Amino acid sequence: MFLIDTILLAPVNGVIWIGEKLNEVVENELYDEGRIKEKLMELQVRYEMDEVSEEEYKKQEKELLERLDSIKKTK
Amino acid sequence: MKTSTKEGKYIYCIIALDAAGGSGESKTFGPIGIGNRGDELHTICHKGIAAVVSDSPVIEYSVSRENMIPHEQAIEEVMKEYTVLPVRFGTISEDEGMVKKIIEREYDKFVDLLGAMEGKKEIGLKAIFKEDVIYKYILEKHENIRNIKEKISTLRPDKTYYQRMQIGEMVEAALGEEKEIHKNNILDTLSPLAQEVKENNTYGERMIINAAFLVENDREQEFDRKVNEIAETAGDKIKFKYVGTVPPFNFVNLAIETGRH
Numbered sequence: 001m002f003l004i005d006t007i008l009l010a011p012v013n014g015v016i017w018i019g020e021k022l023n024e025v026v027e028n029e030l031y032d033e034g035r036i037k038e039k040l041m042e043l044q045v046r047y048e049m050d051e052v053s054e055e056e057y058k059k060q061e062k063e064l065l066e067r068l069d070s071i072k073k074t075k
Numbered sequence: 076m077k078t079s080t081k082e083g084k085y086i087y088c089i090i091a092l093d094a095a096g097g098s099g100e101s102k103t104f105g106p107i108g109i110g111n112r113g114d115e116l117h118t119i120c121h122k123g124i125a126a127v128v129s130d131s132p133v134i135e136y137s138v139s140r141e142n143m144i145p146h147e148q149a150i151e152e153v154m155k156e157y158t159v160l161p162v163r164f165g166t167i168s169e170d171e172g173m174v175k176k177i178i179e180r181e182y183d184k185f186v187d188l189l190g191a192m193e194g195k196k197e198i199g200l201k202a203i204f205k206e207d208v209i210y211k212y213i214l215e216k217h218e219n220i221r222n223i224k225e226k227i228s229t230l231r232p233d234k235t236y237y238q239r240m241q242i243g244e245m246v247e248a249a250l251g252e253e254k255e256i257h258k259n260n261i262l263d264t265l266s267p268l269a270q271e272v273k274e275n276n277t278y279g280e281r282m283i284i285n286a287a288f289l290v291e292n293d294r295e296q297e298f299d300r301k302v303n304e305i306a307e308t309a310g311d312k313i314k315f316k317y318v319g320t321v322p323p324f325n326f327v328n329l330a331i332e333t334g335r336h
């Protein structure tokens with residue numbers, strides 16, 4: 001059972017937000033980061049529904065994580 | 076950047092460990108900690124509420140499948156015995172003392188949420204139209220689409236650009252209608268059995284629903300039965316992915332300020 005989707009884009013239902021610090025984050029970057037996470041989620045869901053092969057999954061995940069990483073580094 | 080190799084405590088979830096409210100008791104759940112080092116999953120308890128943690132370097136774990144799976148499996152392991160409050164992926168605290176401080180600070184919230192989640196489980200349901208079946212079905216159902224298709228099949232492709240576009244739009248609309256019908260049927264059937272329902276995004280034109288249901292344990296069988304009924308009646312056109320008894324990621328997800336920032 002794999003739930004990357006729900007872990008990644010965690011909702012705010014019953015969530016305790018304890019001083020999550022998002023300052024110093026340019027809105028643009030936040031947006032891009034969110035978009036890549038959304039893509040990761042989409043990839044995961046498609047993989048789960050057998051719409052994407054494991055090989056393709058790994059390839060795309062790697063690309064997306066690298067992009068995410070480079071965004072974080074520029075922060 | 077947070078690339079220090081200092082050792083900390085990776086937090087997976089919060090549980091009620093000791094009803095008596097003691098702090099001495101400790102429990103372990105196996106060497107299945109994140110990071111592939113075989114770190115033991117153990118508890119840090121304060122006034123009967125415990126954080127389930129493993130030793131981990133204080134690093135930022137990337138959100139890869141490789142890292143997500145151990146995070147999730149650890150919580151699933153704990154869930155076999157306890158009601159869990161999942162903590163957000165990648166939460167690391169400096170040391171045991173800091174974890175206890177977090178429990179102290181959020182004590183009332185943890186107790187409330189644990190009470191709210193007790194005796195309930197999350198069930199996930201995704202549904203998608205089968206590609207080879209649904210388009211055939213739409214063609215059979217809609218005479219007008221069929222007619223246009225037949226009409227242009229004898230013509231040269233470059234003469235039928237507009238008609239082909241028209242067909243595309245009609246199929247899309249018909250598919251949208253079908254999705255709406257099935258989605259409503261699924262939600263109308265299952266929502267009354269759930270305490271809470273959360274609809275997540277769907278992807279691609281054939282996906283009907285991507286939802287999580289918070290269900291009381293004693294209603295699970297009934298829920299199962301309903302899902303099976305839906306699958307039996309619509310299984311020719313729809314593929315279902317039904318995942319039972321997962322940690323309530325969709326309903327609780329603690330974002331904890333660990334004081335590292």
